[in-house]
Amino acid sequence: MSKWDISDMGSWKSSQFPLGAVIPDAGNSRDYVTGGWRSMRPYRDPETCTQCLLCWIVCPDSAIRVADEKIADDTFNFDHCKGCGVCANECPVEAITMSPEGCELPGVK
Amino acid sequence: MPEQKTVATTGNSVVAEAFRQCAPDVVPAYPITPQTTIVEEFAKFVAQGRVHAEYVTVESEHSAMSACIGASAAGARVMTATSSQGLALMWEELHIASGMRLPIVMANANRALSAPINIHCDHSDAMGARDTGWVMLFAETAQEAYDNTIMSVLIAEDPEVLLPVMTCLDGFITTHSIDRVQLMDDESVAGFVGEYVPQNALLDTDNPVSHGNFAGLGGPYFEFKRAQREAIDRSKAVVERVGKAFSDLSGRPFALIETDMMDDADVAIVVIGSTAGNVRHVAKQMRAEGLKAGVVKVRCFRPFPHAELAAALSSVKAVAVLDRAESFGAEGGPLYLETRSALYDLEHRMPVVNYVYGLGGSDVKLELIRSVFDDLSDIATGTPALHGPMYLGAR
Ligand code: SF4
Ligand code: SF4
Numbered sequence: 001m002s003k004w005d006i007s008d009m010g011s012w013k014s015s016q017f018p019l020g021a022v023i024p025d026a027g028n029s030r031d032y033v034t035g036g037w038r039s040m041r042p043y044r045d046p047e048t049c050t051q052c053l054l055c056w057i058v059c060p061d062s063a064i065r066v067a068d069e070k071i072a073d074d075t076f077n078f079d080h081c082k083g084c085g086v087c088a089n090e091c092p093v094e095a096i097t098m099s100p101e102g103c104e105l106p107g108v109k
Numbered sequence: 110m111p112e113q114k115t116v117a118t119t120g121n122s123v124v125a126e127a128f129r130q131c132a133p134d135v136v137p138a139y140p141i142t143p144q145t146t147i148v149e150e151f152a153k154f155v156a157q158g159r160v161h162a163e164y165v166t167v168e169s170e171h172s173a174m175s176a177c178i179g180a181s182a183a184g185a186r187v188m189t190a191t192s193s194q195g196l197a198l199m200w201e202e203l204h205i206a207s208g209m210r211l212p213i214v215m216a217n218a219n220r221a222l223s224a225p226i227n228i229h230c231d232h233s234d235a236m237g238a239r240d241t242g243w244v245m246l247f248a249e250t251a252q253e254a255y256d257n258t259i260m261s262v263l264i265a266e267d268p269e270v271l272l273p274v275m276t277c278l279d280g281f282i283t284t285h286s287i288d289r290v291q292l293m294d295d296e297s298v299a300g301f302v303g304e305y306v307p308q309n310a311l312l313d314t315d316n317p318v319s320h321g322n323f324a325g326l327g328g329p330y331f332e333f334k335r336a337q338r339e340a341i342d343r344s345k346a347v348v349e350r351v352g353k354a355f356s357d358l359s360g361r362p363f364a365l366i367e368t369d370m371m372d373d374a375d376v377a378i379v380v381i382g383s384t385a386g387n388v389r390h391v392a393k394q395m396r397a398e399g400l401k402a403g404v405v406k407v408r409c410f411r412p413f414p415h416a417e418l419a420a421a422l423s424s425v426k427a428v429a430v431l432d433r434a435e436s437f438g439a440e441g442g443p444l445y446l447e448t449r450s451a452l453y454d455l456e457h458r459m460p461v462v463n464y465v466y467g468l469g470g471s472d473v474k475l476e477l478i479r480s481v482f483d484d485l486s487d488i489a490t491g492t493p494a495l496h497g498p499m500y501l502g503a504r
Contacts (some may be wrong), residue, residue: 014335019271020210021324021333022309027315 004028034061038083041097044075048095055087055096111358116290120251120283121292124190125214127258127497128312129160130298131214134185134305137176142228143280144192144218154458168200169197174202174213181211182320184310186262189213192280196234200241206273207242207337209320210263211357212305213244213273216258219382219433220470229470231382232281236443237409239348244274244344245411249385251288253408256361259293262302263351263464270344271308272337273343281470294358301358345412365414367406368421369395369400374403376485377422379448380431381407384466384473388431391478400486407444415451422452426442426489428461429481433500435465441498460488463497477502 004025044055051071056064063081065072081108088096122281126163128136138148155164163180167173170191175230181187191199196217208215217235221227226294235245239295244264254276261274263315278284309318324330345365360367369389371377385406392402405421407414412468422428430449439446441463449461466474479503488494 009329012329012332014329014332017329017332019308019336019338020320021322022209023319023322024309026319028319037134043389046502 033079034082035080036080038078038081040083040085040099041078041101042076042081042083042085042088042096042098044071045095045097046073048093050093050095052092054092055089058086058090060084060086113291113359116291116292117287118251119146119285120248120254121146121218121285122150123251123292125154126292127255127298127400128145128188128216129300129367130182130293130295131259132160132299133214133260134164134187135163135165135177135187135220136189137167138172138189139167139170139173139191139195141170141192141216143188143220143284144195144216144345145286147190147216147218150230155384157313164431170198170402171202174199174206174440176204177213177215178202178209178211179472181206181213182310183312184207184307186266187307188213188262190218192218192367193222193228193234196238197222198237198458200279203238203241203268203273204244206429208333210271210337210340211273211318212257212271212491213502214261214265214461215273215275216254217275217277217282218284219277226431227469228280229381229467230282230433231470232277232432232434234470235277236436239411239443242272242341243411244270244341244348244409246274246348246409247277247381248276248278248283249383249408250360250479251278251283251286251290254283255290255292256355256359256363259298259302259410260348260351260355261361264344264348267344267347268308270340270347272340277382277501282383291361291430297358315498316354316423327501328352341412342365345409345414348409348412353446362409364417365407365409366417366421367408369404369406370401371403371405371421373401374425376400376427376482377405377425377431377479378406378431378481378485379407379418379422379444381410381444382433384431384433387473387475388478391475391482394480395479395482400482402482404406404466404487413447413451414444417454418448418451422448423455423457427459427485427494428452429485430461430463431481432465433467434496435468435475441465443444445498462488462494463499464501466501471502474502
Protein backbone atom coordinates (compact mmCIF):
# COMPACT_ATOMS: atom_id res chain seq x y z
CA MET A 1 0.00 0.00 0.00
CA SER A 2 1.05 3.56 -0.68
CA LYS A 3 2.43 5.67 2.19
CA TRP A 4 0.00 8.36 1.13
CA ASP A 5 -3.16 8.24 3.22
CA ILE A 6 -6.13 9.05 1.04
CA SER A 7 -8.75 7.30 3.12
CA ASP A 8 -10.73 10.51 3.66
CA MET A 9 -10.07 12.05 0.21
CA GLY A 10 -13.80 12.25 -0.44
CA SER A 11 -14.03 15.07 2.10
CA TRP A 12 -10.97 17.06 0.97
CA LYS A 13 -11.30 20.69 -0.06
CA SER A 14 -9.57 21.98 -3.19
CA SER A 15 -6.73 23.40 -1.08
CA GLN A 16 -5.99 19.99 0.48
CA PHE A 17 -5.15 18.21 -2.76
CA PRO A 18 -1.49 18.14 -3.76
CA LEU A 19 -0.37 20.80 -6.21
CA GLY A 20 -1.13 20.04 -9.85
CA ALA A 21 -2.55 16.56 -9.19
CA VAL A 22 0.85 15.23 -8.15
CA ILE A 23 0.82 11.97 -6.19
CA PRO A 24 3.41 12.45 -3.47
CA ASP A 25 4.47 8.82 -3.53
CA ALA A 26 5.87 6.41 -6.10
CA GLY A 27 4.84 2.87 -7.04
CA ASN A 28 1.21 3.72 -6.45
CA SER A 29 -0.24 1.83 -9.42
CA ARG A 30 -0.48 -1.17 -7.06
CA ASP A 31 -3.23 0.72 -5.27
CA TYR A 32 -5.18 1.29 -8.44
CA VAL A 33 -7.50 -1.67 -8.83
CA THR A 34 -8.15 -2.23 -12.53
CA GLY A 35 -9.58 -5.75 -12.42
CA GLY A 36 -13.06 -4.33 -12.84
CA TRP A 37 -12.30 -3.56 -16.50
CA ARG A 38 -12.12 -7.32 -17.24
CA SER A 39 -14.70 -8.94 -19.47
CA MET A 40 -12.77 -12.19 -20.06
CA ARG A 41 -11.35 -14.28 -17.24
CA PRO A 42 -8.29 -16.52 -17.54
CA TYR A 43 -8.16 -20.01 -16.04
CA ARG A 44 -4.97 -22.11 -15.82
CA ASP A 45 -5.25 -25.88 -15.89
CA PRO A 46 -2.51 -27.09 -13.50
CA GLU A 47 -2.51 -30.57 -15.12
CA THR A 48 -1.54 -29.19 -18.54
CA CYS A 49 0.80 -26.43 -17.29
CA THR A 50 4.52 -27.26 -17.69
CA GLN A 51 5.68 -24.40 -15.42
CA CYS A 52 7.62 -22.68 -18.20
CA LEU A 53 6.72 -19.27 -16.63
CA LEU A 54 6.16 -17.66 -20.02
CA CYS A 55 2.73 -16.35 -18.97
CA TRP A 56 4.34 -14.68 -15.93
CA ILE A 57 6.82 -12.95 -18.22
CA VAL A 58 4.31 -11.70 -20.80
CA CYS A 59 1.47 -10.55 -18.57
CA PRO A 60 1.39 -6.76 -19.09
CA ASP A 61 -0.19 -6.21 -15.68
CA SER A 62 2.10 -8.42 -13.58
CA ALA A 63 -1.06 -10.19 -12.53
CA ILE A 64 0.31 -13.75 -12.51
CA ARG A 65 1.59 -14.90 -9.16
CA VAL A 66 4.72 -16.95 -8.66
CA ALA A 67 5.72 -18.71 -5.44
CA ASP A 68 8.87 -20.80 -4.98
CA GLU A 69 9.79 -20.26 -8.63
CA LYS A 70 6.53 -21.86 -9.74
CA ILE A 71 3.24 -20.48 -10.95
CA ALA A 72 1.20 -20.19 -7.74
CA ASP A 73 -1.91 -22.27 -7.25
CA ASP A 74 -3.74 -19.01 -6.69
CA THR A 75 -2.51 -18.01 -10.15
CA PHE A 76 -4.21 -14.74 -11.07
CA ASN A 77 -4.33 -11.49 -9.15
CA PHE A 78 -7.82 -10.50 -10.17
CA ASP A 79 -7.38 -7.02 -8.66
CA HIS A 80 -5.16 -6.22 -11.64
CA CYS A 81 -5.78 -8.84 -14.35
CA LYS A 82 -7.60 -6.97 -17.12
CA GLY A 83 -8.47 -10.13 -19.03
CA CYS A 84 -6.42 -9.22 -22.10
CA GLY A 85 -5.73 -12.87 -22.91
CA VAL A 86 -2.05 -12.39 -23.71
CA CYS A 87 -1.13 -15.20 -21.30
CA ALA A 88 -3.60 -17.62 -22.93
CA ASN A 89 -2.36 -16.68 -26.38
CA GLU A 90 1.30 -17.17 -25.49
CA CYS A 91 1.07 -20.36 -23.41
CA PRO A 92 2.88 -23.00 -25.51
CA VAL A 93 0.69 -25.85 -24.25
CA GLU A 94 -2.66 -24.03 -24.18
CA ALA A 95 -2.97 -24.48 -20.43
CA ILE A 96 -4.76 -21.14 -20.08
CA THR A 97 -8.29 -20.64 -21.36
CA MET A 98 -10.33 -17.44 -21.45
CA SER A 99 -14.05 -17.39 -20.61
CA PRO A 100 -16.51 -14.54 -20.40
CA GLU A 101 -16.80 -13.05 -16.93
CA GLY A 102 -19.80 -14.29 -15.03
CA CYS A 103 -19.77 -17.80 -16.61
CA GLU A 104 -19.10 -20.81 -14.53
CA LEU A 105 -15.46 -21.82 -14.65
CA PRO A 106 -13.73 -24.85 -13.24
CA GLY A 107 -12.34 -23.84 -9.87
CA VAL A 108 -14.05 -20.44 -9.88
CA LYS A 109 -17.15 -19.72 -7.88
CA MET B 110 21.29 50.16 -7.12
CA PRO B 111 22.08 47.95 -10.08
CA GLU B 112 24.33 49.05 -12.88
CA GLN B 113 22.24 49.78 -15.94
CA LYS B 114 23.45 50.42 -19.42
CA THR B 115 21.36 52.00 -22.12
CA VAL B 116 21.42 50.30 -25.49
CA ALA B 117 19.66 50.71 -28.82
CA THR B 118 18.36 47.31 -29.81
CA THR B 119 15.29 45.21 -30.62
CA GLY B 120 12.66 43.76 -28.33
CA ASN B 121 13.66 40.22 -29.24
CA SER B 122 17.31 40.79 -28.41
CA VAL B 123 16.51 42.10 -24.94
CA VAL B 124 14.10 39.23 -24.27
CA ALA B 125 16.95 36.84 -25.18
CA GLU B 126 19.21 38.85 -22.87
CA ALA B 127 16.63 38.56 -20.06
CA PHE B 128 16.43 34.79 -20.67
CA ARG B 129 20.21 34.53 -20.33
CA GLN B 130 20.25 36.62 -17.16
CA CYS B 131 17.47 34.54 -15.57
CA ALA B 132 19.63 31.42 -16.14
CA PRO B 133 17.05 28.82 -17.15
CA ASP B 134 18.12 25.18 -16.85
CA VAL B 135 16.23 24.08 -19.95
CA VAL B 136 15.03 25.97 -23.05
CA PRO B 137 13.20 23.80 -25.57
CA ALA B 138 12.34 25.93 -28.59
CA TYR B 139 11.17 25.98 -32.16
CA PRO B 140 11.61 28.99 -34.44
CA ILE B 141 8.68 31.00 -35.80
CA THR B 142 8.53 34.51 -37.20
CA PRO B 143 8.61 37.02 -35.54
CA GLN B 144 9.87 35.22 -32.45
CA THR B 145 12.81 33.41 -34.08
CA THR B 146 15.54 35.86 -33.15
CA ILE B 147 14.81 35.36 -29.43
CA VAL B 148 15.74 31.68 -29.50
CA GLU B 149 18.41 32.28 -32.14
CA GLU B 150 20.18 34.77 -29.85
CA PHE B 151 19.69 32.50 -26.88
CA ALA B 152 21.17 29.56 -28.81
CA LYS B 153 24.19 31.75 -29.48
CA PHE B 154 24.57 32.47 -25.75
CA VAL B 155 24.50 28.72 -25.09
CA ALA B 156 27.10 28.07 -27.82
CA GLN B 157 29.32 30.80 -26.37
CA GLY B 158 29.03 29.31 -22.91
CA ARG B 159 27.48 32.49 -21.61
CA VAL B 160 24.57 30.59 -20.11
CA HIS B 161 24.52 27.00 -18.87
CA ALA B 162 21.19 25.82 -20.19
CA GLU B 163 20.12 22.66 -21.93
CA TYR B 164 18.94 24.01 -25.26
CA VAL B 165 16.61 21.47 -26.85
CA THR B 166 15.86 21.81 -30.56
CA VAL B 167 12.52 20.17 -31.16
CA GLU B 168 10.49 19.37 -34.27
CA SER B 169 7.44 21.51 -33.49
CA GLU B 170 5.90 23.81 -30.90
CA HIS B 171 3.77 20.91 -29.71
CA SER B 172 7.03 19.20 -28.81
CA ALA B 173 8.56 22.42 -27.47
CA MET B 174 5.86 22.86 -24.85
CA SER B 175 5.81 19.12 -24.14
CA ALA B 176 9.54 19.25 -23.45
CA CYS B 177 9.00 22.34 -21.28
CA ILE B 178 6.43 20.43 -19.24
CA GLY B 179 8.68 17.40 -18.81
CA ALA B 180 11.67 19.52 -17.83
CA SER B 181 9.63 21.66 -15.46
CA ALA B 182 8.12 18.59 -13.78
CA ALA B 183 11.66 17.28 -13.43
CA GLY B 184 12.45 20.41 -11.41
CA ALA B 185 14.16 22.70 -13.93
CA ARG B 186 13.69 26.42 -14.48
CA VAL B 187 12.25 26.40 -17.99
CA MET B 188 11.79 29.16 -20.55
CA THR B 189 10.73 29.21 -24.19
CA ALA B 190 9.34 31.54 -26.82
CA THR B 191 6.78 31.27 -29.59
CA SER B 192 4.28 33.14 -31.73
CA SER B 193 1.00 32.79 -33.63
CA GLN B 194 0.62 29.33 -35.23
CA GLY B 195 3.28 28.05 -32.86
CA LEU B 196 1.23 29.08 -29.84
CA ALA B 197 -1.83 27.55 -31.50
CA LEU B 198 0.03 24.27 -31.96
CA MET B 199 0.86 24.30 -28.23
CA TRP B 200 -2.83 24.51 -27.35
CA GLU B 201 -3.27 21.27 -25.44
CA GLU B 202 0.06 21.65 -23.64
CA LEU B 203 -0.81 25.18 -22.51
CA HIS B 204 -3.62 23.69 -20.45
CA ILE B 205 -1.41 20.85 -19.23
CA ALA B 206 1.33 23.27 -18.11
CA SER B 207 -1.10 25.32 -16.03
CA GLY B 208 -3.04 22.28 -14.78
CA MET B 209 0.18 20.66 -13.59
CA ARG B 210 1.09 24.01 -11.98
CA LEU B 211 4.44 24.29 -13.72
CA PRO B 212 6.13 27.72 -13.56
CA ILE B 213 7.25 27.86 -17.20
CA VAL B 214 7.98 31.31 -18.65
CA MET B 215 7.22 31.86 -22.32
CA ALA B 216 7.69 34.92 -24.48
CA ASN B 217 5.06 35.31 -27.18
CA ALA B 218 5.66 37.57 -30.16
CA ASN B 219 2.09 38.61 -30.96
CA ARG B 220 1.20 37.75 -34.54
CA ALA B 221 -1.94 37.17 -36.58
CA LEU B 222 -3.35 33.68 -37.09
CA SER B 223 -3.96 32.10 -40.49
CA ALA B 224 -5.96 32.12 -42.75
CA PRO B 225 -5.14 34.06 -44.81
CA ILE B 226 -1.52 33.65 -43.79
CA ASN B 227 -0.01 36.77 -42.29
CA ILE B 228 3.11 37.18 -40.19
CA HIS B 229 2.40 40.62 -38.75
CA CYS B 230 1.18 41.91 -35.44
CA ASP B 231 -2.12 41.39 -33.78
CA HIS B 232 -3.16 39.80 -30.51
CA SER B 233 -5.26 36.91 -31.87
CA ASP B 234 -2.69 34.33 -30.81
CA ALA B 235 -2.42 35.37 -27.16
CA MET B 236 -6.10 36.25 -26.82
CA GLY B 237 -6.98 32.81 -28.16
CA ALA B 238 -4.99 31.39 -25.25
CA ARG B 239 -6.48 33.67 -22.61
CA ASP B 240 -8.45 30.88 -20.94
CA THR B 241 -5.60 28.38 -20.76
CA GLY B 242 -4.72 29.28 -17.17
CA TRP B 243 -1.53 31.22 -17.87
CA VAL B 244 -0.68 34.53 -16.24
CA MET B 245 -0.36 36.99 -19.13
CA LEU B 246 1.67 40.19 -19.28
CA PHE B 247 1.80 42.51 -22.30
CA ALA B 248 4.61 44.90 -23.17
CA GLU B 249 4.23 48.26 -24.86
CA THR B 250 7.93 48.67 -25.56
CA ALA B 251 11.14 46.64 -25.75
CA GLN B 252 11.92 47.93 -22.26
CA GLU B 253 8.68 46.52 -20.90
CA ALA B 254 9.32 43.24 -22.73
CA TYR B 255 12.68 42.99 -20.96
CA ASP B 256 11.26 43.96 -17.56
CA ASN B 257 8.18 41.71 -17.90
CA THR B 258 10.36 38.72 -18.78
CA ILE B 259 12.48 39.07 -15.66
CA MET B 260 9.44 39.64 -13.45
CA SER B 261 7.67 36.63 -14.98
CA VAL B 262 10.22 34.22 -13.55
CA LEU B 263 9.57 35.38 -10.00
CA ILE B 264 5.80 35.52 -10.50
CA ALA B 265 5.65 32.00 -11.96
CA GLU B 266 7.87 30.48 -9.28
CA ASP B 267 6.18 32.18 -6.33
CA PRO B 268 4.88 29.43 -4.00
CA GLU B 269 1.52 31.25 -3.88
CA VAL B 270 1.24 31.05 -7.67
CA LEU B 271 3.17 28.20 -9.38
CA LEU B 272 1.59 28.85 -12.76
CA PRO B 273 3.10 29.40 -16.19
CA VAL B 274 3.51 32.99 -17.35
CA MET B 275 3.23 34.27 -20.91
CA THR B 276 5.00 37.52 -21.60
CA CYS B 277 3.76 39.11 -24.81
CA LEU B 278 5.35 41.67 -27.09
CA ASP B 279 4.02 42.99 -30.39
CA GLY B 280 5.35 41.18 -33.44
CA PHE B 281 7.75 43.28 -35.54
CA ILE B 282 6.64 46.56 -33.94
CA THR B 283 8.32 45.62 -30.67
CA THR B 284 10.20 42.45 -31.57
CA HIS B 285 12.14 43.91 -34.49
CA SER B 286 12.20 47.72 -34.18
CA ILE B 287 15.26 49.33 -32.64
CA ASP B 288 14.27 50.84 -29.32
CA ARG B 289 16.06 52.45 -26.40
CA VAL B 290 16.40 49.96 -23.57
CA GLN B 291 18.08 49.99 -20.17
CA LEU B 292 19.64 46.64 -19.34
CA MET B 293 20.53 45.60 -15.85
CA ASP B 294 23.82 43.97 -14.89
CA ASP B 295 23.81 40.16 -14.65
CA GLU B 296 24.34 40.02 -10.87
CA SER B 297 21.36 42.24 -10.12
CA VAL B 298 19.04 40.14 -12.27
CA ALA B 299 20.42 36.91 -10.80
CA GLY B 300 19.92 38.32 -7.30
CA PHE B 301 16.39 39.44 -8.15
CA VAL B 302 15.14 36.16 -9.59
CA GLY B 303 17.14 34.00 -7.14
CA GLU B 304 17.54 30.24 -7.29
CA TYR B 305 14.55 28.16 -8.26
CA VAL B 306 13.54 25.68 -5.57
CA PRO B 307 11.10 23.31 -7.27
CA GLN B 308 8.26 21.52 -5.53
CA ASN B 309 7.62 17.86 -6.38
CA ALA B 310 10.61 17.58 -8.71
CA LEU B 311 10.77 14.24 -10.52
CA LEU B 312 14.56 14.31 -10.20
CA ASP B 313 14.35 14.44 -6.40
CA THR B 314 14.82 10.69 -6.09
CA ASP B 315 14.69 10.80 -2.29
CA ASN B 316 11.11 11.96 -2.55
CA PRO B 317 9.64 10.12 -5.53
CA VAL B 318 6.40 11.56 -6.91
CA SER B 319 4.10 10.82 -9.79
CA HIS B 320 3.10 13.60 -12.23
CA GLY B 321 0.39 13.69 -14.88
CA ASN B 322 -2.22 11.72 -13.00
CA PHE B 323 -5.82 10.83 -13.64
CA ALA B 324 -8.78 12.45 -11.91
CA GLY B 325 -11.80 11.18 -13.79
CA LEU B 326 -15.50 10.95 -13.15
CA GLY B 327 -16.10 10.95 -9.41
CA GLY B 328 -12.51 12.07 -8.88
CA PRO B 329 -11.30 15.49 -7.78
CA TYR B 330 -10.93 17.13 -11.25
CA PHE B 331 -13.36 19.87 -10.24
CA GLU B 332 -11.39 20.57 -7.05
CA PHE B 333 -8.11 20.79 -9.01
CA LYS B 334 -9.65 23.40 -11.31
CA ARG B 335 -10.86 25.32 -8.30
CA ALA B 336 -7.34 25.27 -6.84
CA GLN B 337 -6.08 26.62 -10.16
CA ARG B 338 -8.61 29.45 -10.10
CA GLU B 339 -7.57 30.30 -6.53
CA ALA B 340 -3.91 30.34 -7.59
CA ILE B 341 -4.46 32.74 -10.51
CA ASP B 342 -6.57 34.96 -8.25
CA ARG B 343 -3.73 35.00 -5.72
CA SER B 344 -1.26 35.79 -8.50
CA LYS B 345 -2.65 39.32 -8.78
CA ALA B 346 -1.10 40.37 -5.49
CA VAL B 347 2.10 38.57 -6.44
CA VAL B 348 2.31 40.36 -9.82
CA GLU B 349 1.91 43.63 -7.94
CA ARG B 350 4.47 42.70 -5.29
CA VAL B 351 7.05 41.50 -7.82
CA GLY B 352 6.32 44.53 -10.00
CA LYS B 353 6.90 46.84 -7.05
CA ALA B 354 10.16 45.11 -6.12
CA PHE B 355 11.37 45.29 -9.71
CA SER B 356 10.28 48.88 -9.95
CA ASP B 357 12.28 49.73 -6.82
CA LEU B 358 15.31 47.97 -8.28
CA SER B 359 15.12 49.34 -11.81
CA GLY B 360 13.61 52.75 -11.19
CA ARG B 361 11.01 52.05 -13.86
CA PRO B 362 7.28 52.08 -13.06
CA PHE B 363 5.06 49.01 -13.06
CA ALA B 364 1.33 48.63 -12.54
CA LEU B 365 -1.32 46.14 -13.60
CA ILE B 366 -2.88 48.99 -15.54
CA GLU B 367 -1.05 52.19 -16.37
CA THR B 368 -3.04 55.39 -16.54
CA ASP B 369 -2.20 58.65 -18.29
CA MET B 370 -4.08 61.92 -17.90
CA MET B 371 -6.93 60.06 -16.21
CA ASP B 372 -7.37 62.34 -13.18
CA ASP B 373 -9.79 64.71 -14.88
CA ALA B 374 -10.48 62.76 -18.09
CA ASP B 375 -13.92 62.99 -19.73
CA VAL B 376 -13.17 60.31 -22.30
CA ALA B 377 -10.70 57.44 -22.29
CA ILE B 378 -9.23 54.78 -24.51
CA VAL B 379 -8.34 51.36 -23.09
CA VAL B 380 -5.58 49.64 -25.01
CA ILE B 381 -2.95 46.88 -24.80
CA GLY B 382 0.55 46.77 -26.22
CA SER B 383 2.54 49.00 -28.53
CA THR B 384 -0.45 51.06 -29.70
CA ALA B 385 -0.63 52.62 -26.22
CA GLY B 386 2.19 54.94 -27.25
CA ASN B 387 0.27 56.25 -30.27
CA VAL B 388 -2.87 56.66 -28.18
CA ARG B 389 -0.99 58.64 -25.55
CA HIS B 390 0.48 60.88 -28.24
CA VAL B 391 -2.93 61.59 -29.77
CA ALA B 392 -4.50 62.06 -26.32
CA LYS B 393 -2.01 64.87 -25.65
CA GLN B 394 -2.92 66.50 -28.96
CA MET B 395 -6.62 66.21 -28.10
CA ARG B 396 -5.96 67.81 -24.72
CA ALA B 397 -4.24 70.71 -26.47
CA GLU B 398 -7.43 71.10 -28.49
CA GLY B 399 -9.61 71.07 -25.39
CA LEU B 400 -10.83 67.46 -25.12
CA LYS B 401 -10.06 65.96 -21.71
CA ALA B 402 -8.67 62.72 -23.05
CA GLY B 403 -7.10 59.95 -21.00
CA VAL B 404 -5.44 56.59 -21.62
CA VAL B 405 -5.54 53.29 -19.75
CA LYS B 406 -3.05 50.66 -20.76
CA VAL B 407 -3.54 47.11 -19.56
CA ARG B 408 -0.17 45.52 -18.82
CA CYS B 409 -1.45 42.44 -16.97
CA PHE B 410 -4.30 40.73 -18.82
CA ARG B 411 -4.46 37.54 -16.73
CA PRO B 412 -5.35 37.84 -13.94
CA PHE B 413 -7.49 40.68 -15.29
CA PRO B 414 -7.39 43.77 -13.03
CA HIS B 415 -11.15 44.40 -12.99
CA ALA B 416 -11.25 46.52 -9.85
CA GLU B 417 -8.33 48.72 -10.89
CA LEU B 418 -9.83 49.28 -14.32
CA ALA B 419 -13.24 50.18 -12.89
CA ALA B 420 -11.62 52.62 -10.46
CA ALA B 421 -9.59 54.26 -13.22
CA LEU B 422 -12.61 54.70 -15.49
CA SER B 423 -15.28 55.43 -12.87
CA SER B 424 -15.69 59.12 -13.61
CA VAL B 425 -15.30 59.32 -17.40
CA LYS B 426 -18.28 59.98 -19.67
CA ALA B 427 -17.39 57.58 -22.48
CA VAL B 428 -14.87 54.78 -22.98
CA ALA B 429 -13.47 53.23 -26.15
CA VAL B 430 -11.76 49.85 -26.00
CA LEU B 431 -9.26 49.02 -28.73
CA ASP B 432 -8.97 45.33 -29.50
CA ARG B 433 -6.21 43.96 -31.68
CA ALA B 434 -8.04 40.63 -31.78
CA GLU B 435 -11.48 39.35 -32.62
CA SER B 436 -13.85 37.23 -30.62
CA PHE B 437 -16.01 36.29 -33.56
CA GLY B 438 -19.67 36.19 -32.70
CA ALA B 439 -19.21 37.86 -29.32
CA GLU B 440 -20.36 41.36 -28.55
CA GLY B 441 -16.84 42.64 -29.13
CA GLY B 442 -13.15 41.86 -28.76
CA PRO B 443 -11.68 40.21 -25.66
CA LEU B 444 -10.48 43.41 -23.99
CA TYR B 445 -13.89 45.01 -24.60
CA LEU B 446 -15.71 42.09 -22.98
CA GLU B 447 -13.45 42.28 -19.92
CA THR B 448 -13.74 46.06 -19.69
CA ARG B 449 -17.52 46.13 -20.05
CA SER B 450 -17.78 43.44 -17.42
CA ALA B 451 -15.46 45.36 -15.08
CA LEU B 452 -17.60 48.49 -15.41
CA TYR B 453 -20.94 46.76 -14.85
CA ASP B 454 -20.78 47.19 -11.07
CA LEU B 455 -20.20 50.95 -11.24
CA GLU B 456 -23.01 53.10 -9.93
CA HIS B 457 -22.95 55.30 -13.02
CA ARG B 458 -22.26 53.24 -16.08
CA MET B 459 -21.01 55.13 -19.12
CA PRO B 460 -21.23 54.14 -22.79
CA VAL B 461 -18.42 51.76 -23.76
CA VAL B 462 -17.63 51.29 -27.43
CA ASN B 463 -15.39 48.82 -29.17
CA TYR B 464 -12.96 49.18 -32.06
CA VAL B 465 -11.13 46.25 -33.58
CA TYR B 466 -7.93 47.59 -35.12
CA GLY B 467 -4.62 46.62 -36.62
CA LEU B 468 -5.41 43.00 -37.48
CA GLY B 469 -2.61 41.32 -39.42
CA GLY B 470 -0.39 44.34 -38.82
CA SER B 471 -2.64 46.79 -40.64
CA ASP B 472 -1.47 50.33 -39.95
CA VAL B 473 -2.66 52.08 -36.81
CA LYS B 474 -2.41 55.62 -38.10
CA LEU B 475 -2.69 58.54 -35.73
CA GLU B 476 -5.72 59.90 -37.57
CA LEU B 477 -7.54 56.63 -36.84
CA ILE B 478 -6.95 57.08 -33.12
CA ARG B 479 -7.99 60.69 -33.46
CA SER B 480 -11.27 59.53 -35.04
CA VAL B 481 -11.89 57.35 -31.97
CA PHE B 482 -11.41 60.35 -29.66
CA ASP B 483 -13.72 62.38 -31.93
CA ASP B 484 -16.37 59.65 -31.62
CA LEU B 485 -15.89 59.62 -27.85
CA SER B 486 -16.24 63.37 -27.68
CA ASP B 487 -19.57 63.11 -29.54
CA ILE B 488 -20.80 60.28 -27.33
CA ALA B 489 -19.82 62.18 -24.18
CA THR B 490 -21.97 65.07 -25.35
CA GLY B 491 -25.03 63.00 -26.13
CA THR B 492 -24.60 61.31 -29.52
CA PRO B 493 -25.84 57.71 -29.15
CA ALA B 494 -23.01 55.16 -28.98
CA LEU B 495 -22.71 52.81 -31.92
CA HIS B 496 -22.88 49.09 -31.39
CA GLY B 497 -19.65 47.49 -32.42
CA PRO B 498 -17.25 46.20 -32.89
CA MET B 499 -16.27 48.83 -35.39
CA TYR B 500 -13.38 47.96 -37.68
CA LEU B 501 -11.03 50.89 -37.32
CA GLY B 502 -9.72 51.87 -40.73
CA ALA B 503 -11.00 48.77 -42.54
CA ARG B 504 -12.55 49.31 -45.98
S1 SF4 C 1 -5.43 -12.10 -19.07
FE1 SF4 C 1 -3.89 -10.52 -19.44
S2 SF4 C 1 -3.85 -9.39 -17.54
FE2 SF4 C 1 -4.86 -11.28 -17.06
S3 SF4 C 1 -3.23 -12.60 -16.37
FE3 SF4 C 1 -3.46 -12.98 -18.55
S4 SF4 C 1 -1.97 -11.62 -19.48
FE4 SF4 C 1 -2.25 -10.93 -17.39
S1 SF4 D 1 2.73 -20.28 -20.08
FE1 SF4 D 1 1.37 -21.99 -19.88
S2 SF4 D 1 2.71 -23.69 -19.44
FE2 SF4 D 1 3.89 -21.86 -19.12
S3 SF4 D 1 3.65 -21.47 -16.95
FE3 SF4 D 1 2.08 -20.30 -17.97
S4 SF4 D 1 0.31 -21.65 -17.96
FE4 SF4 D 1 2.05 -22.88 -17.48
